[in-house]
Amino acid sequence: MRNIHEPLDRLARVRDGELTDQASAAGARALLASIVAGPGATTTAVTAPAPWRLRMPRLAAGALAAGVLVTGVIVGPGVLGSGSATSYANSAIDIERDGDQYVARIKDPFADHAKYTEAFHAVGLDIELRLVPASPTGVGRFLSFMWGRSSGAGPARSTSGGSLPTLAFTPQSCRPDQDDCGMTVRVPADYTGSMRLSLGRRAEPGEEYENREWATAPGEMFDGVRLQDGRPVDAMLAEARRRDLTVEFSRIRPDAETGxxxxxxxxxDQVRGDWTVWEAWQVKAGVIRLLVTPERLPENPFEKGAHLPS
Structure with missing residues (x-):
């Protein structure tokens, strides 16, 4: 049977043999130096798998033989949430301090959103980052952005110049929708508020876009089509065929009281050609949805700031 401790043995910075009865060994001295380096030292967070608990008694015994407190070495996400770390890494994202900013390099744009949030919290930033499927022109762009006060008095702020994150690509000349184009988010290190960011990533085959309302924007499926005044269904079907798009339909039902x-x-087959198209949403690659009413309304319901479902 394979020894379940072997992967953990490879992670250890100091092994039991180097500690037992050797309080002055090189490994023990290096461990002690890393602990007493003080708050200015960079903390590297390591989240170990569950079997790590099986190794703790042996490692703790060896460390105590060298007069070293082992809890100063392994720093878990719960402790890092206070912002004591200046860097953090997991399988989805790397974050490190660079002057007056934190630089977050996204390693896996398809990872669970909780991985990104975990990393930002570890360095003391109240940021929730979501990477969501987007059309090609929406990849590498912030699709939504909310910010506010996280705690304490006064507005959310950053003294290092602006509170908005910036986005960069590696290499700089790459297109964000390319597989090998890396995305980096920079955030002021002294930002005091909370942020909720939605960043477009490349959609997998058949995956629906989050930026559905962009259909008539430049470079999108219905680029240049004007729907503000409403257009007949027949005319929009002809436009969709010209662009080699598959069409879906939804009927708009306005609420007279709430809007x-x-x-x-x-x-x-339930939609007539003389119905009116008021809006178009891009669903996924090659598919567009036309939002229609049987009758022509006095004004476009989307132009009145009507509440839309998420």
């Missing part, structure tokens, strides 16, 4: 809009998916 909220709801949408009822409809089969194409």
């Amino acid at each position: 909220a809009l709801s949408f009822e998916p409809l089969p194409a």
Whole structure:
């Protein structure tokens, strides 16, 4: 049977044999130096798998023989949430301090969103980052951005110049929708508030876009199509065929009291050519959804700031 401790043995900076009965060994001295380096030293966080608990009694015994407190070595995410770390890494993202900014390098754009949030919290930033599927022109762009006060009095702020994060690509000449184009987010290290960011990533085949409302924007599926005044379904079907797009339909149902809009998916054979198209959403690659009403409304419901479902 394979020894389950072997992977953990390779992670250890100081092994039991170097500590037992050797309080002055080189390994023990190096460990002690790393602990007493003080708060200015960079802390590297390591989250070990569950079997690590099986190794703790042996490692603790060896460390105590050298007069060293082992809890000063392994720093878990709970402790790092206070902002004591200046760097943090997991399988999804690397974050490190660079002057007056934290630089977050995204390693896996398809990772669970909690991995990114975990890393920002570890260095003391209240940031929730989500990488979501987007159309090609939405990749590498912030699709949504919310910020506010996290705690304490006064507005969220940064004294190092601005509170908004910036986005860069590696290499600089790459296109964000390329597989080998890396994304880096920079955030002021002294930012005092909270941020909720949504960043576009390349959509996998068949995956629906988060930036659905961009359909008529430059470079998108219905680039240049004007729907502010409403257009007949027949005209928009011809436009979709010209662009080699598959069309889906939803019927708009405005609420007269609240102004909220709801949408009822409809089969194409239930939609007449003289109905009115008020908006278009891009669903996924090659698929567009036309939002229609049987009658022509006095004004475009989307132009009145109507509440839309998320």
